Amino acid sequence: AAPADRLELDPTTGVPVKTEIVSKDAMVVSLAEGSTSTVDVQEWKRLQPALGDRSLVRLSELGRQLESLFGGPQDIEFAVAEDGLHLLQSRPITTLEDVEPVESTDWDGWVDPKHTWFLTNSSAFQGPVFRLQLDAVKRYVEGQRQCFEQTGAMMARSHVMSIVNDYVYTRPPEIDADEVTARVNRHVARCQSFIDQGTSNYNEEIAPEVEAELVKLRSLRAAGGSVPARFAYLEASIEASGHIMRHLHWCMSGMTNRLDWPSAFHEITGEPIEDNDAFLHAVPNMTTRLVSQLRDLAKTVQSDPALAAAFARDQYEVLDSPAHKERPAVQRFNGQFSKLIREFGFRTGWGFGSNVDFEGTTWRMEPRKPLQLIAAYAEQDIGEMEGIEKQALRRRQQATRRIRRKLASDPERLERFETARRRAHSDLQRMENHNYLMEQSTVGQMRDAMHEMGVALVKAGMLDQPVDALHVSLEELGQVINEGETPDLRSLVVERSERRTRLAAVTPPATLGKPIERSDDTPAREADVDNGTILRGASASRGSASGPARLVQDAASAPRLHKGDVLVAGNVGPDWTPFFPLLSAVVLDEGEIFQHPAIVAREYRIPAVFKTRTATKRIREGQTITVNGDDGTVELDG
Incomplete structure (x- = not known):
């Protein structure tokens, strides 16, 4: 049988309550002479629903009319043409028993039971999904499919x-393992060809393509604030985000593209493996660039006592106050802040480990976020912070010169060292710079486009607040644009908002369909069974520091941090890394030593211990703790 979408509709509103959208690779088209032909579906259309929202509403209306006419539920056949929906056949359903409720507890009933389906909780996919979020999810999944076909990633x-x-479940396709291996091998060979030339597929292909897409999006954003202009910006940003985040992003990933620098350093130089981190300090990237701008803004705040006092009280309205805005420091700050927003204004903090949800705001949408961060910086000794960075640069330069002298008599080893060192620097820059280009600039611009669409609809009198636009699908917005219709979007928003609130109170199953075979003989980790005053984890950044613990729960807003604080959290990502220069140490329940928090902690020489499993349960707010990044332990004071 041909693959087909499956949908269950609310019988009153026609709104889908269960949806399974499958990839449709081929379609039958009519030919001029009256026959038909099977043709390939364009890639971008394959995961588009076979029926749009308008057709679903009409189909629901038709079903109710037929049920009333014939005195019972009907099994119908229909067709959709340019002039609308056409009924082909209607017959009574004789096998129907109890009618299933609109929001069903039968979670497994709408997935293929032969497979295990996994609940997806990434920022982009986290449910219950908004209607506009679902449009983005479809494009993301299509990007993944394209990447998998190309790379086997x-x-x-x-x-x-x-x-x-309204929760997203996914599973792998049924595919021959040898075919996946062949795809992986082709991609590995391609990545290796770039590495052999001293570069990477990210530097040569992916980053330039992303930068070109961002130029187009910025051009669309500047095209005006009308509803049609904002719709064009929104469509393009969703398309770009799906392609960049789930196609190009995963084409960049893989062990071939990542050098094991610690092992390479030890093998080439014979030096202790733990000394490798000195060679990666003070390598310029977009995160260090952001921190530098935040420090400069903080110095401007510190230079004016009135401005510093206002920031200490979170009174940022002083920047526009007639009594203060002519002050030289305020004018200088506003100019610097405008530059920051131009470059980093689409930042939301999305990325691996982040707790930012789909409706999280950008810095452009909520300037108070970066202003609070600047206020925290302004309470620090900026000169000391800059001194630490300069010291790290000198340490890297001295260490590099020492190894060059050591290997001077062995040109082959020296060249291997230089090649590995350059590649390690490139890897570090790629990790931070790709987050700026992809998660922050691309995903952030999609969120910005959704907000600007909402602003335009509010100005047009169709919505009450910009965030309401998240409840309206692209197709419904297109009807407003292309057909001049003025639907009652407010009622739609109320209905979908209430539904989302109900579903958000539900705990969705972690898996559906075929049960996972679990093993009960997995040994407990030492961190799980340690009940003393020592927590053990993985060393993510060397050094030792003590300070009061600042506990941050998932999705919590950032507290005002003070010098010497130790951040303790379940996990963090790019949402928190700009705060790291303010900290004395970082402790996480989870975390990965190759991801953004570890990289930034090492950059600013902040001791960090990850994968403790239980830190947020064992450590109290304000409790003094000592973090030893050398041996991966955290000592808890009484």
């Missing part, structure tokens, strides 16, 4: 999607 493997009670 594990991160892109789960791209078969089902929507159950």
